[in-house]
Amino acid sequence: MREFDFDAPVERRGTWSYKWHEAEDNDVIPLWVADMDFRTAPPVVEALQRRAAHGVFGYVAVPDEFYNAAISWFHRRHGWDIDCEWIQYTTGVVPAVSVVIKALTQPGDKVLMLTPIYNCFFSCIRNNGCEIEESPLIYHDDATYTIDWEDLERHLANPAVHVLLFCNPHNPACRVWSPEELSRVGNLCIKHNVRIISDEIHCELVMPGHRYTPFGALSPEIQNQVVTCVSPSKSFNTAGLQAAIIVCSDAQLQVKIDRAINDNEVCDLNPFGVEAFIAAYNHGEPWLDALCHYIQSNFNWLRDELLRNLPMLRITPLDGTYLMWVNCSALGMDGDQMTQLLMEKAHVQVNPGSMYGDAGKPFIRINLATQLSRLQEAAHRIITVLSMC
Ligand SMILES: Cc1ncc(COP(=O)(O)O)c(C=O)c1O
Numbered sequence: 001m002r003e004f005d006f007d008a009p010v011e012r013r014g015t016w017s018y019k020w021h022e023a024e025d026n027d028v029i030p031l032w033v034a035d036m037d038f039r040t041a042p043p044v045v046e047a048l049q050r051r052a053a054h055g056v057f058g059y060v061a062v063p064d065e066f067y068n069a070a071i072s073w074f075h076r077r078h079g080w081d082i083d084c085e086w087i088q089y090t091t092g093v094v095p096a097v098s099v100v101i102k103a104l105t106q107p108g109d110k111v112l113m114l115t116p117i118y119n120c121f122f123s124c125i126r127n128n129g130c131e132i133e134e135s136p137l138i139y140h141d142d143a144t145y146t147i148d149w150e151d152l153e154r155h156l157a158n159p160a161v162h163v164l165l166f167c168n169p170h171n172p173a174c175r176v177w178s179p180e181e182l183s184r185v186g187n188l189c190i191k192h193n194v195r196i197i198s199d200e201i202h203c204e205l206v207m208p209g210h211r212y213t214p215f216g217a218l219s220p221e222i223q224n225q226v227v228t229c230v231s232p233s234k235s236f237n238t239a240g241l242q243a244a245i246i247v248c249s250d251a252q253l254q255v256k257i258d259r260a261i262n263d264n265e266v267c268d269l270n271p272f273g274v275e276a277f278i279a280a281y282n283h284g285e286p287w288l289d290a291l292c293h294y295i296q297s298n299f300n301w302l303r304d305e306l307l308r309n310l311p312m313l314r315i316t317p318l319d320g321t322y323l324m325w326v327n328c329s330a331l332g333m334d335g336d337q338m339t340q341l342l343m344e345k346a347h348v349q350v351n352p353g354s355m356y357g358d359a360g361k362p363f364i365r366i367n368l369a370t371q372l373s374r375l376q377e378a379a380h381r382i383i384t385v386l387s388m389c
Pocket of ligand 1: 034091092093094095118167171199201202231233239244
């Protein structure tokens with residue numbers, strides 16, 4: 001028997017799951033918002049059970065173990081050495097991105113992004129009174145994405161652009177950026193005096209054969225240009241417990257970030273978030289490795305099944321994340337129409353690509369982090385409906 005059984009059924013109806021909300025009283029298969037239908041790693045469950053058994057859930061003084069868990073994990077697994085003073089904590093990666101934007105910008109500044117990109121970034125920028133500047137990624141015939149270097153540099157040279165909001169690995173383009181690509185982005189940002197916020201929440205969801213490079217690990221100069229926002233929550237399925245860190249080596253900027261965390265009132269973690277964070281980074285590695293293999297085999301199965309029946313679809317290769325990015329334009333539909341059709345006729349809930357900016361309009365995003373049997377049922381329904389189009 002395998003050590004971790006990701007095929008084991010888990011009933012999420014009746015647990016107030018956001019992902020399963022629309023599916024509560026019907027046969028809808030939810031393959032949309034990015035959380036997973038798997039139980040988290042056993043050491044995380046055990047740590048939470050021990051904490052729950054204590055029965056007292058007052059305010060938390062975040063302990064040294066929290067910082068040490070992150071420092072040790074990034075050193076061991078990714079070769080990135082983080083100083084304890086560089087770490088600040090907050091209630092999630094979106095709150096982290098928002099406070100760093102606040103610390104780095106004035107209202108009216110432009111924040112640049114490589115689009116399509118994670119939907120909440122758009123509101124993070126607007127909520128801080130800043131303007132969105134987009135450099136669309138290049139979409140190739142083989143459905144892969146690369147950076148448009150000329151366009152990126154043109155935007156970075158705009159004096160109104162103060163920040164590049166970056167996603168590594170990239171949601172939804174499924175790219176795990178290479179050290180060469182990251183160095184080139186980092187050096188261009190240094191040249192044009194643009195700070196980088198790197199959201200690395202998907203950094204553990206990297207498929208076998210690919211390797212995540214922490215942006216800050218590239219060189220001391222690039223480390224000083226980048227503020228990294230990260231959490232084990234995406235990869236260990238603990239997003240509802242709300243704990244994340246901001247890694248910033250610039251002491252002056254740390255002070256501004258601290259101010260922004262307090263201004264936004266996102267300075268208190270909850271006891272369960274702290275427990276899960278420590279247990280995941282200290283003891284979660286074997287489970288995580290097994291998870292990534294499971295996700296890759298889900299991706300391979302669904303890609304092959306969809307393309308065998310609907311060869312006109314274009315599916316982006318999965319370097320990282322657990323999100324399949326599917327171009328439906330050859331079916332004569334955009335992603336919004338496809339999302340609606342799949343919900344109404346197949347009872348399968350996906351995300352429309354338009355959520356991730358105009359560059360995402362022809363696409364849908366399918367969450368692969370569920371039991372294979374559920375994915376197989378969803379594929380059967382999708383193929384039946386689309387074969388009639
Ligand atoms: C790139 C990215 N950043 C942040 C988040 C959410 O982070 P949090 O729940 O910690 O606010 C997500 C969730 O899907 C994401 O894809």
